[in-house]
Amino acid sequence: MAGSGFAGLWAALGAARRLDELDVRTVDVTVVSPKPYHDIRVRNYEADLTPCRIPLSQLLDPVGVGYLAAEVTTIDPAAATVSTADGATLSYDRLVLAAGSRVVTPDIPGLAQFGFDVDTYDAAQNLQRHLRSLRAGDPASATAVVVGAGLTGIETASELPARLADALGPRWTPRVVLVDRNAHVGSDMGASARPVIEKALRDNGVEVITGLGVTAVGERSVTLSTGEVIDAATVVWCAGMRAHPLTGQLGVPLDRFGRVAVDDYLRVQGVSGVFAAGDVAAARMDDEHMSVMSCQHGRPMGRYAGYNVIGDLLGLPMRTLRIPWYVTVLDLGAAGAVYTEGWDRRVVSTGAAAKATKRIINGERIYPPLTGDRAALLAAAAPELQTAPAYGQ
Numbered sequence: 117m118a119g120s121g122f123a124g125l126w127a128a129l130g131a132a133r134r135l136d137e138l139d140v141r142t143v144d145v146t147v148v149s150p151k152p153y154h155d156i157r158v159r160n161y162e163a164d165l166t167p168c169r170i171p172l173s174q175l176l177d178p179v180g181v182g183y184l185a186a187e188v189t190t191i192d193p194a195a196a197t198v199s200t201a202d203g204a205t206l207s208y209d210r211l212v213l214a215a216g217s218r219v220v221t222p223d224i225p226g227l228a229q230f231g232f233d234v235d236t237y238d239a240a241q242n243l244q245r246h247l248r249s250l251r252a253g254d255p256a257s258a259t260a261v262v263v264g265a266g267l268t269g270i271e272t273a274s275e276l277p278a279r280l281a282d283a284l285g286p287r288w289t290p291r292v293v294l295v296d297r298n299a300h301v302g303s304d305m306g307a308s309a310r311p312v313i314e315k316a317l318r319d320n321g322v323e324v325i326t327g328l329g330v331t332a333v334g335e336r337s338v339t340l341s342t343g344e345v346i347d348a349a350t351v352v353w354c355a356g357m358r359a360h361p362l363t364g365q366l367g368v369p370l371d372r373f374g375r376v377a378v379d380d381y382l383r384v385q386g387v388s389g390v391f392a393a394g395d396v397a398a399a400r401m402d403d404e405h406m407s408v409m410s411c412q413h414g415r416p417m418g419r420y421a422g423y424n425v426i427g428d429l430l431g432l433p434m435r436t437l438r439i440p441w442y443v444t445v446l447d448l449g450a451a452g453a454v455y456t457e458g459w460d461r462r463v464v465s466t467g468a469a470a471k472a473t474k475r476i477i478n479g480e481r482i483y484p485p486l487t488g489d490r491a492a493l494l495a496a497a498a499p500e501l502q503t504a505p506a507y508g509q
Contacts, residue, residue: 117212118188118198118362120149120172121157122411123394123418124214125484129497130422131212132179136494143429146182147172148200153237157216158411159478160240161272161447163279167479169237170486178490188215191365193387210389210425212382214418215360217373217395217409221353226333233353234272243352252284256336256347258291263330264355265296266304267446270313272352273322274449280350293323293346295330295338296355305444306461309454316451357409359396366390371398373409380436382421383428391428393421401439405459411482413439416501423499441504445474455507465507473507481505 117128124147131145154175156168172183186200191211199205219235221227232243250257260280262273273294280290294301294317301324302313317324325340330351332339338346359374368376368386375398377385382399384390393399394414399407407413416439424434444456453470456463465473481502485492 117145117147117214118149118191119214119216119360119394120147120151120154121214121216121394122414122482123216123397123421124149124212125154125172125175126415126418126497127212127214127391127393127422127425128176128181129179129484129493130419130499131426132181132422133494133497134423134426136179138426138430138432140426140430143426144182145180146184147176148184148186148188148198148206150185150187152183152185154484155237156478156482157235157237158482160234160237161268161275162478163244163275163282165237165240165244170484174486174488175484175493178488179493188362191362191390193366193390196389208389210391210429212421212425213362213366213376213384213390213392213396214394214421215362215396217357217359219353220356220358224330224333226335227330227351227353230333230335231351231353234268243350246350247279247283250280250283250349252288254347255291256349258284258288259293259346259348260290260350260352261293261295261330261338261346261348262352262354263295264353265294265298265301265324265326266354266356267302267444269294269296269352269354270302270317271447271449272354274316274320274447274451276350276352277321278450290321291323292321293325293348295325295328295340297327297329299326301326302446305446305456308463309444309446309456309461312454312463312466313446313448316448316454319451320449357395359409363392363396373398375409380438381424381428381434382417382437383424391421391425393417399437401442405442412443415482416499419497419499422497435499439501443504445470445477445505447471447474447478455505457504470507473505477505
């Protein structure tokens with residue numbers, strides 16, 4: 117298993133469960149990942165990340181899955197090997213590629229030097245340290261610019277007023293500006309949710325600038341494509357995601373997000389012995405829709421990939437993945453949340469009721485069992501679909 121995010125972890129646990137069911141003890145399952153943690157990445161916009169990093173040993177050791185601390189840098193499907201950054205070459209009988217995605221950071225002057233993001237646990241912690249280092253005294257210190265008004269950008273911007281206020285104290289009023297090239301915030305959220313999001317941003321005191329981009333980032337400034345300069349000591353980049361570049365080594369076509377196409381069993385189409393799950397894979401969810409880059413799809417994709425990779429290896433039946441429902445629960449900070457159903461994202465709950473659902477999702481639903489109990493971990497890895505989260509009206 118290359119990767120220890122939502123798809124990689126659940127693929128490993130799913131494979132361990134299938135081997136346990138079959139009472140097969142001659143197959144080794146190993147997770148290869150640079151850091152020995154499972155990070156709850158979707159919570160990186162929050163201020164307190166204490167519960168968001170789980171040691172892999174707590175999750176893998178009880179079920180007999182191995183772990184190798186290494187970064188996979190090369191895949192050779194013809195030789196059935198992967199190579200790592202430290203020069204090791206590992207052979208596999210089957211590979212599950214679950215290396216995830218990363219934020220797209222363009223070559224904008226100053227962005228790499230002065231910009232922040234919440235793409236990884238470490239990056240989010242770096243932003244938190246920066247915020248805590250701010251000292252009130254000028255408008256730039258009290259101003260943050262978030263670039264990218266997709267889901268991550270909206271959630272980050274919605275949290276930043278409170279985080280800046282906490283860092284600077286009561287004398288300064290925080291200013292948060294959300295910038296996006298699109299004509300609307302949350303452009304993928306649909307017409308039903310957009311008014312809810314726009315009102316929440318206004319209620320949170322977040323300024324919105326659409327139809328413009330960023331051309332430069334300074335230590336205490338942001339330059340917009342109009343030439344306007346905003347004095348800001350904090351810039352958070354949330355504009356766009358792309359699958360891990362390892363997908364480009366499989367020699368198959370990629371979609372616009374850099375993902376490989378997989379069949380109904382999560383096998384990479386056109387590559388023998390390789391499965392893919394999570395953000396690196398484009399899987400069919402129903403007759404009309406493909407998977408989205410989210411833990412909502414990454415977790416079941418991992419479970420099914422783990423089950424099926426053992427079936428493929430041992431010549432046993434595999435299971436088709438289909439997910440008949442789709443929801444989005446977007447955190448809107450102090451304004452609550454918005455819960456939508458369906459691919460057209462019809463709003464069914466807002467405010468405090470939706471926020472309660474979001475807290476259950478972020479704090480409970482997406483977590484593996486943390487007791488270290490083998491039976492509980494294997495039970496949670498069953499290739500079965502959860503029902504949609506409950507919501508209040």
